[in-house]
Amino acid sequence: MRESIGRISEVQIGALLALSYLLFSAVFWAYPFIWLTILSFSDWRFFGAPSFSGLHNLLVVLRDPDFWGGLWNVIRFFSIYFPIAFAGSLGFAFGLKHIGHGKAFIALCFLLANISSGVAFSLVFTKLFSSTGPINNFVFSCFGFRIPWMSDPTLAMLAIALVVAWKFIGYYGLIIYSGLQTIPRDLYDAALLDNTPPFKRLLRITLPMINAQLIMVMVFTILVSFGIFTEPYLITGGGPLGRTNTPLMVIYETAFRRLQPGHAAMMSVIVATASYVLIRIARKLMERDVKLA
Amino acid sequence: MALRAIRSLWLAGSIILLTGCSGGHKRSPPDAQVIKLWVGPNEAEESFWKVAVAQWNASGQGLPVSFTTIPTSGNSEETVLSALVAQTEPDVSTNIFSGFAMQLANLKQLEPLSSMPGYVDLVERRHMTKLMLNWQMNGNVYAIPLYSNPALIWWRADVLAKYANHQIPRTYEDVYQLSERYAAAEHHYGFRVFAGRSWEDRWFDFIAFYYAASNGRAYIENGKATYDNAAGLKVAVFMDRMYKQGWTAADFDAGDPLVSGMTAGAVHGPWDLGTFQRLYPGTMKNIVIGPIIADMGPEAHRATFADSKGIVIFRSSKVKQEAFAFISWVLGNEQLNLLWLQKTGMMPARDDLLRNPVFTDFFDTHPEARVYATYVDVATPPALNENTIDIQKVMTQELVGPLVYRTKAPQAALDDAAAQTDKILRIHQ
Numbered sequence: 001m002r003e004s005i006g007r008i009s010e011v012q013i014g015a016l017l018a019l020s021y022l023l024f025s026a027v028f029w030a031y032p033f034i035w036l037t038i039l040s041f042s043d044w045r046f047f048g049a050p051s052f053s054g055l056h057n058l059l060v061v062l063r064d065p066d067f068w069g070g071l072w073n074v075i076r077f078f079s080i081y082f083p084i085a086f087a088g089s090l091g092f093a094f095g096l097k098h099i100g101h102g103k104a105f106i107a108l109c110f111l112l113a114n115i116s117s118g119v120a121f122s123l124v125f126t127k128l129f130s131s132t133g134p135i136n137n138f139v140f141s142c143f144g145f146r147i148p149w150m151s152d153p154t155l156a157m158l159a160i161a162l163v164v165a166w167k168f169i170g171y172y173g174l175i176i177y178s179g180l181q182t183i184p185r186d187l188y189d190a191a192l193l194d195n196t197p198p199f200k201r202l203l204r205i206t207l208p209m210i211n212a213q214l215i216m217v218m219v220f221t222i223l224v225s226f227g228i229f230t231e232p233y234l235i236t237g238g239g240p241l242g243r244t245n246t247p248l249m250v251i252y253e254t255a256f257r258r259l260q261p262g263h264a265a266m267m268s269v270i271v272a273t274a275s276y277v278l279i280r281i282a283r284k285l286m287e288r289d290v291k292l293a
Numbered sequence: 294m295a296l297r298a299i300r301s302l303w304l305a306g307s308i309i310l311l312t313g314c315s316g317g318h319k320r321s322p323p324d325a326q327v328i329k330l331w332v333g334p335n336e337a338e339e340s341f342w343k344v345a346v347a348q349w350n351a352s353g354q355g356l357p358v359s360f361t362t363i364p365t366s367g368n369s370e371e372t373v374l375s376a377l378v379a380q381t382e383p384d385v386s387t388n389i390f391s392g393f394a395m396q397l398a399n400l401k402q403l404e405p406l407s408s409m410p411g412y413v414d415l416v417e418r419r420h421m422t423k424l425m426l427n428w429q430m431n432g433n434v435y436a437i438p439l440y441s442n443p444a445l446i447w448w449r450a451d452v453l454a455k456y457a458n459h460q461i462p463r464t465y466e467d468v469y470q471l472s473e474r475y476a477a478a479e480h481h482y483g484f485r486v487f488a489g490r491s492w493e494d495r496w497f498d499f500i501a502f503y504y505a506a507s508n509g510r511a512y513i514e515n516g517k518a519t520y521d522n523a524a525g526l527k528v529a530v531f532m533d534r535m536y537k538q539g540w541t542a543a544d545f546d547a548g549d550p551l552v553s554g555m556t557a558g559a560v561h562g563p564w565d566l567g568t569f570q571r572l573y574p575g576t577m578k579n580i581v582i583g584p585i586i587a588d589m590g591p592e593a594h595r596a597t598f599a600d601s602k603g604i605v606i607f608r609s610s611k612v613k614q615e616a617f618a619f620i621s622w623v624l625g626n627e628q629l630n631l632l633w634l635q636k637t638g639m640m641p642a643r644d645d646l647l648r649n650p651v652f653t654d655f656f657d658t659h660p661e662a663r664v665y666a667t668y669v670d671v672a673t674p675p676a677l678n679e680n681t682i683d684i685q686k687v688m689t690q691e692l693v694g695p696l697v698y699r700t701k702a703p704q705a706a707l708d709d710a711a712a713q714t715d716k717i718l719r720i721h722q
Contacts, residue, residue: 132550256370
């Protein structure tokens with residue numbers, strides 16, 4: 001039955017509201033993406049009309065060691081960031097579930113990191129991790145050596161991963177926490193009656209029941225890995241020796257410093273495709289349709 | 294009622310969105326009655342242009358000038374580029390570094406200033422004939438340098454008094470000796486060798502040291518890297534030894550190392566004079582300024598890197614001649630050059646600063662600025678090349694970085710950097 005209020009029905013209202021979003025997406029997502037795709041096959045340097053250049057931009061990008069180094073760094077970053085963020089957010093969610101009072105305050109404290117300015121906290125962490133910073137001065141005064149946070153390729157990536165994880169753990173944790181809240185208590189009661197040990201309850205009940213939330217967190221970590229810019233740009237500048245350079249940093253430099261927007265557009269398309277493929281693979285491998293019988 | 298409100302809101306939003314997106318590529322009608330000028334986005338430069346533009350407009354010598362700072366919160370290049378793409382650029386802009394000027398000239402966005410009537414007269418009047426040799430691009434000049442700031446080394450006088458007999462280090466050996474004593478006594482570093490991780494930072498370490506070691510020889514000539522030579526090797530060996538001995542750190546991000554005393558010396562430009570006097574007056578009183586270190590006699594007038602920005606006229610301008618008349622008037626006016634010096638502390642790009650009586654009083658009362666003025670004639674800007682970023686990124690990743698992180702020997706690092714630079718420049722040719 002179609003309810004109508006005044007002269008328009010609920011269906012029309014729904015369509016109207018959805019249309020706003022569709023219009024927004026068309027202007028701010030579809031149009032730029034179509035233009036980006038056209039640009040990636042064009043010869044254009046900001047001025048004049050773009051001309052079709054076939055696969056020229058692709059060939060240039062294929063020979064660009066900076067870009068491929070950046071993509072490899074995404075894998076390196078993900079392999080460090082994912083376990084930290086995943087374990088951290090799971091820990092946060094489980095902790096939050098067992099806290100009696102002050103849940104909202106604790107959740108807010110973690111979320112503050114998420115809404116803080118990336119530029120501001122990157123500058124703070126740069127000073128903290130500096131070879132002449134407070135952490136290293138303390139280590140030097142106690143043990144007589146300094147930790148090469150910024151000069152060792154792996155430690156530099158770890159430093160960035162820690163900073164980004166600090167930012168996102170609260171956000172991911174709340175997503176997982178919302179999943180934990182939806183698990184029926186009866187399942188645990190039944191497991192307890194069967195004398196199921198805690199670890200088995202975690203593996204057989206909790207994790208499968210929050211599969212959707214875990215997949216969402218994993219998708220977000222993949223997107224963050226491909227999309228980080230501010231933290232490496234400000235904390236390490238892509239160094240040492242380009243080992244924390246990211247595709248977005250290369251794209252930014254190629255477009256606005258080398259003035260080669262066509263090459264940068266091709267890089268963007270490759271990055272978008274790579275992240276999409278990786279997400280599809282991850283979902284295919286991990287996603288489960290969990291239903292209570 | 295609520296539904297009607299939602300519907301109205303949606304319609305209004307859609308109209309705003311659609312109207313906001315339309316006509317984005319249309320140029321606003323040209324206002325030929327005013328010369329539009331963009332200036333460097335900082336208080337000091339703005340205060341200079343306020344006076345200069347007011348004087349020009351009051352004099353009635355030409356079209357009036359209207360100026361604003363480059364509307365940027367980040368870097369000027371992107372803003373200028375965005376304006377050019379959106380066709381909202383002014384007639385004239387300052388704050389253009391030579392590599393960016395080269396890029397814009399190649400994209401046919403700049404007017405060749407050397408073909409303007411009065412150009413030769415301006416160069417002679419401002420005593421910048423020698424300086425302009427480094428700003429010629431394919432026989433033309435597209436940007437005239439407004440200032441030329443030599444990079445020099447600041448030393449902590451108290452550290453020199455204790456560990457170097459009050460002597461300013463001038464050679465690599467001087468720095469080694471100071472570093473060894475300072476490190477042994479206080480666990481601090483002798484000198485900040487590595488200026489930073491960004492490609493721009495190479496201007497303030499390897500390139501400055503290379504210019505000093507090679508008497509200002511270009512590091513890129515005829516589309517090839519030329520720093521793989523004896524001078525380049527001396528610099529590389531110096532950097533390598535400083536890191537090998539632990540006499541310098543890979544970064545000093547925690548704070549200015551001169552203020553904390555973490556290092557005894559670091560490369561600085563004259564723009565830091567005002568900043569330090571304002572923020573760290575105690576440290577500033579304790580600073581002495583010396584030349585860039587090099588393996589040569591202590592009295593040698595050694596070259597250094599010049600941080601230099603120029604002024605350009607965009608090709609789209611409808612008032613090119615009038616704009617050049619204004620530029621010529623500002624740059625050629627000695628009193629305005631003095632005002633620039635007073636307001637910004639940066640060296641006007643002219644090689645008579647210490648001979649011209651107009652500047653005498655200023656330098657008598659600003660001895661630190663006088664030291665900088667001494668080196669304007671040998672301060673050399675970056676290699677004029679469209680691929681500045683790639684050249685200096687290679688320098689970072691193949692040469693300076695491996696020396697800092699001690700992954701390559703000096704000669705191998707030089708060879709690799711030169712070879713990689715040549716390869717990149719070949720691709721871009």
